[in-house]
Amino acid sequence: MNTDSTATTLSPALPPAQPYQRGGTLLLVEDSRLTADYVRLMFRSAGGRLRRADCLRSGRRHMSLYTPDAAIVDLGLPDGSGLDLIAEMARRRPRTGLIVATSGDPEMEEEAFLAGADRFLPKPFGSGAAFCQMLAPVFFGLRGAVVEQASPGQAALRDDLYLALDLLNGTGTRPAYALQFIAQLACMTGDFALERAVIARDMAQVIALLRDRLRALPLI
Known part of the structure; x- marks a missing residue:
């Protein structure tokens, strides 16, 4: 992040x-x-x-x-x-x-x-x-709290990646919302390849990258 x-x-x-x-x-x-x-x-x-x-x-x-x-x-x-x-x-x-x-x-x-x-x-x-x-x-x-930088777990990332794929496959989803969600996910995770694919609206590449990110995550 x-x-x-x-x-x-x-x-x-x-x-x-x-x-x-x-x-x-x-x-x-x-x-x-x-x-x-x-x-x-x-x-x-x-x-x-x-x-x-x-x-x-x-x-x-x-x-x-x-x-x-x-x-x-x-x-x-x-x-x-x-x-x-x-x-x-x-x-x-x-x-x-x-x-x-x-x-x-x-x-x-x-x-x-x-x-x-x-x-x-x-x-x-x-x-x-x-x-x-x-x-x-x-x-x-x-007030005056000393807080370490947060590092959300991989389960949260996995959920967002699955949701991103579901949004692209869903028939009732607003396309603009789906792309906005994926762009935000790419920004939050520093995934520049995914961000470039979203900007280019290369949906085949976006889907391929989302699947690659899911496969790279450990099962547990």
């Missing part, structure tokens, strides 16, 4: 800082298990609860039951844009204390802020320190 430091961007209209909390809830709306594992590992010191939704529908279901203390929302989801969910979170009362938009496309930053996000976190994620600093105003356990 790329470990280069990546700074988050703050919205010019960032709401007043919330009091530090113990045991708060972070809602992660993210389709990639690899990214979700990274966030889970980074969040271990928070002393809070992590809840994950893998699509807009699931994210809305969570929001109908509770208001999270913070939320990280991927902008590219299988059933639509995370911008819609961010706008709903920003309008909701009580409002989610910290709404973070995340995307592998830096050009989405302005749209994220217009939708109501407080911060923008580009992918691939940077250092664990930057991640913890971003969430520290909401989660007491991350």
